[in-house]
Amino acid sequence: GDSVTQMEGPVTLSEEAFLTINCTYTATGYPSLFWYVQYPGEGLQLLLKATKADDKGSNKGFEATYRKETTSFHLEKGSVQVSDSAVYFCALSLPKAAGNKLTFGGGTRVLVKP
């Protein structure tokens, strides 16, 4: 079945450090790919998305490129801030899935220290 695998956390970084969170997927077909972020005490928010191969999603300094050849969608940010501390979820959605439902990875907790 369809699945998403992302690196386990927690990831602890200092402010202004470079962040990478790896995400790979398995899917039958051509999924759309997403990164969601969950700040403490809040619901999940869409961070960025890519709908076809080689697309790059970007938002708030975060970027991820849809790599079909490696079935990956790694999240990167060049200089993190304390406010980036959150749990990050990689997810996929297939066009023919009922209601375009999402399949999530396990989540990666990121802690940025001042």
Place this chain on the structure above:
Amino acid sequence: GAVVSQHPSWVICKSGTSVKIECRSLDFQATTMFWYRQFPKQSLMLMATSNEGSKATYEQGVEKDKFLINHASLTLSTLTVTSAHPEDSSFYICSARDLRKQGAKYEQYFGPGTRLTVT
């Protein structure tokens, strides 16, 4: 815009009782709502998909008689956990989308979640 609320945010109930969780879209109409369950340090597992005015579609392994879902209006869906047991203790999250909006097929808006503890 696109705010989803859940009520209550936290509930404790005794084993054998039922508890209802509400999910509301505050500033948009949700043609579809999803209910997820999240275990500690684990990912979100989709339980069911509900479309306004029709029966919910449950994922494999989810007991529909235990987790009753009602999506009676375009702004409200409810999840009722019937005859709750300690193993039902979890974090329940809903999300909503409006498929009538252009490009909306990619967007799900999530509620903040409800923590259920069954004693």
